[in-house]
Amino acid sequence: MGRSSRIVVVGGGQAGGHALSSLRRGGFEGELFLVTAEDEAPYERPPLSKDYLAGRCERDRLRLYPDGFYVENAIELVTGTRAVAIDPGSRRVELESGRVLHYDQILLATGSRVRRLADMPGSRLDRVFYLRTIEDAERIRAAMKDADRIAVVGGGYIGLEVASIAVETGLPATVIETMPRLLTRVMTSKLSAFYADLHGRHGVDLRLGTAVTGFHGSGAVKSVALADGSKIAADLVVVGIGIEPITDLARAAGIDCDNGIVVDRACRTSCPDVLAAGDCSSRHSSFHGRRVRLESVANATAQGQIAASAMLGVEGGCDAVPWFWSDQHGVRLQMAGVSEGADRTVVRGTFGGDSFVAFHLCEGVLIGVDAVNSMREFSVCRRLVEKRRRPDPAALSDTSVPLKSLL
Numbered sequence: 001m002g003r004s005s006r007i008v009v010v011g012g013g014q015a016g017g018h019a020l021s022s023l024r025r026g027g028f029e030g031e032l033f034l035v036t037a038e039d040e041a042p043y044e045r046p047p048l049s050k051d052y053l054a055g056r057c058e059r060d061r062l063r064l065y066p067d068g069f070y071v072e073n074a075i076e077l078v079t080g081t082r083a084v085a086i087d088p089g090s091r092r093v094e095l096e097s098g099r100v101l102h103y104d105q106i107l108l109a110t111g112s113r114v115r116r117l118a119d120m121p122g123s124r125l126d127r128v129f130y131l132r133t134i135e136d137a138e139r140i141r142a143a144m145k146d147a148d149r150i151a152v153v154g155g156g157y158i159g160l161e162v163a164s165i166a167v168e169t170g171l172p173a174t175v176i177e178t179m180p181r182l183l184t185r186v187m188t189s190k191l192s193a194f195y196a197d198l199h200g201r202h203g204v205d206l207r208l209g210t211a212v213t214g215f216h217g218s219g220a221v222k223s224v225a226l227a228d229g230s231k232i233a234a235d236l237v238v239v240g241i242g243i244e245p246i247t248d249l250a251r252a253a254g255i256d257c258d259n260g261i262v263v264d265r266a267c268r269t270s271c272p273d274v275l276a277a278g279d280c281s282s283r284h285s286s287f288h289g290r291r292v293r294l295e296s297v298a299n300a301t302a303q304g305q306i307a308a309s310a311m312l313g314v315e316g317g318c319d320a321v322p323w324f325w326s327d328q329h330g331v332r333l334q335m336a337g338v339s340e341g342a343d344r345t346v347v348r349g350t351f352g353g354d355s356f357v358a359f360h361l362c363e364g365v366l367i368g369v370d371a372v373n374s375m376r377e378f379s380v381c382r383r384l385v386e387k388r389r390r391p392d393p394a395a396l397s398d399t400s401v402p403l404k405s406l407l
Helices: 014-025 068-072 134-144 157-168 189-201 248-252 297-311 375-386 393-397
Strands: 006-010 031-036 075-079 083-087 092-095 100-102 105-108 112-114 128-130 150-153 173-177 205-208 212-216 223-226 231-233 236-239 243-245 274-276 281-285 290-292 323-328 331-337 344-349 356-362 365-372
Touching (some): 006 014, 014 031, 014 105, 014 297, 068 075, 083 248, 105 297, 134 157, 134 236, 150 157, 157 173, 157 189, 157 323, 173 223, 189 205, 189 323, 274 297, 331 375, 344 393, 356 375
Parallel strands (some): 006 031, 105 274, 128 236, 150 173, 150 236, 173 205
Antiparallel strands (some): 092 100, 112 243, 212 223, 223 231, 331 365
């Protein structure tokens, strides 16, 4: 099926991995290559700051597919080398190893890289870590074993999950966030306050509304200096201040980029036979009403599948509901849709209790949901958002009314 005889996928994350599987399941019989800078086959990143960091998850469980998958599906894994240039004119991709691969179509699933504090004093001291790869998680886990105190820079999902794991192991933790509240970009102020209270109750020292100005120590970090003039003792630092899309290949090839590689609904870029998917891509979202770049497993999975369909000549491209999850101090948060633009929030259960759901509506339409320790209900919640339902607010809040009856 399809007109291509050779497809190259650049990037070993969720988008690239799911594209491979979708291509073979969709009937693609040509040559298929996956190029990744890591030495690993595609694996899941979310557990790195959760169960894997805590030592509750084996390395093999992170892999998207078992070892035999690539041989059985005639996929050549090109690991441990990055793609350094693509030439759309001659349809070739150059690798850091010196190898050149020709392609009929190419998928850029290059993902994202962590934002770094490269110019900050002391940022190159030992025991200042970032978390993005399996190796990063293993180094942090090893460092936690002999640390006296950890400082986490950034009050987003990664930072808070790391802090949660740290205090779980008995390691005192401080979280430093420049904004006046946690998770400002992704959740409502009320839910943010819930998480601040949750971390406080577990002994995490929250320093909100202040920035890091430097790290101090001789060889290895020993303290963190803050903009308010204070210093925090810490012999282990994890920086989690967000990620940025890897667009180098696309930009150098003259492909349109704007907070990611610009793609259409089918994940096609401005260049023929070059597609992009996952964290690195910017695509119009009907849920947001504008072009956005989503950093989530669900988005990467959906876009990998959409891109595969497009390469097979099958038109698709419908929006998947954006959804996320986080585990902190034994509390599971699951979010679907968006809360931005909501003019009403309805709570099912007691907000701040052991289990509750906050529904966000805009002009009566359910646009988002935040579910705390409500795993059994979340799948229905997500479907309600996906179907753009106009549920009765009274029914949403009434725990005696089954959510399935609102579908």
